[in-house]
Amino acid sequence: MILPRTHRPSSSSPDADRPPWAAAGLHQLESGTAETKRMYAAPEARGTGAGQASLRTWEEAAQRWGIRRIILETGSLNHAALALYDKVGHARDESYVSGREPRINGALSKTFGGR
Template sequence: MTTSPSLTVADDLAAARPLLFAYYNATATEMGYPTWDSPDDLPDYFRTDFDDVEAYYAAPGGYLVARLDGVPAGGVGYHLLGADDVEVKRLYVAPEARGARVARHLMDALHDRARAAGARRCVLDVLPQRTTAIALYERLGYRRIPGYLDDHGPIPLDCFAYDL
C-alpha cells in the first residue's frame, strides 16, 4: 500500500534562506546566467530579502514554507504594499516536490494570510518564460496588469493581480 505524503504549510522564516538560495539559482539558470556556489556570492539585487529575511518578510507579511513529510519542499514570501495590496515574492518548489500541488497549497495559504491582514489584492511579477507558474496564477484567478512598481529593473517581467 502506498501512502501519500503529508503536506503542511506554515510561516517559517527559519527555513526561508535555503529555499531563497535555491530560487535564486533556479532564476539564474532560467535566464542563462551562472549560478552561485555560496550565498556569499549573491549579487546585491538578491540581498534585499536574503540578508535580513526577518525584516523583509516581517509582519504583516511572512514567508510560508510547505513541507512534504516534514522536509521543506517549497516556499513563498509576502508583504504588504500600501494598505490594500500584498506582494507575492519568490514562489519556489523544489524539483523533487513538483507535481505534489505544493505551489497551489502555498498560494492558497498566502491568500488566506492576505485576507486576514485586510488586503484587497495580491500582486506579483514573474519572468515570462515561467510558463508553468503563469498557468498556475491564471488558474487561481490572477489577471495580467501593467507594472505595479516604479522600477522593475532591466529584466522583462509579466505582472499579475488577484482580487481577494
C-alpha cells in the same frame, strides 16, 4: 490586526525531516495591497499542488489581515509559474515597478471579494 511589512515564507513538505517542497512570502506595499515574494517550488514538488497550497495559505491569511489585492511579478517566459498563477486566479496586469520591460517581467494580480 496590523500586517507587518514582510512575512516569513510559508512552506509545505510531506516529511518534517526534509526541506520544504514549496515556499512563498508576502510583502505589504500599501493599505489593502500586498506582493507575493520569493515563490518557489522544489523540482520534485512541481505538479503536486504544493505551490498552489503555499499560495492559498498566504491568500487566506492576507484576507484575514484586510488585504484585498495581491500582486506579483514573474518572468514572462516562465510558463510553469504563469500556469500556476493562472490556476489560482491571478490575471495579467500592468507593471507596478517603474521601468520594467513587459516582454521580460510579467505582472499579475488577484483581487479578493470582487473589489
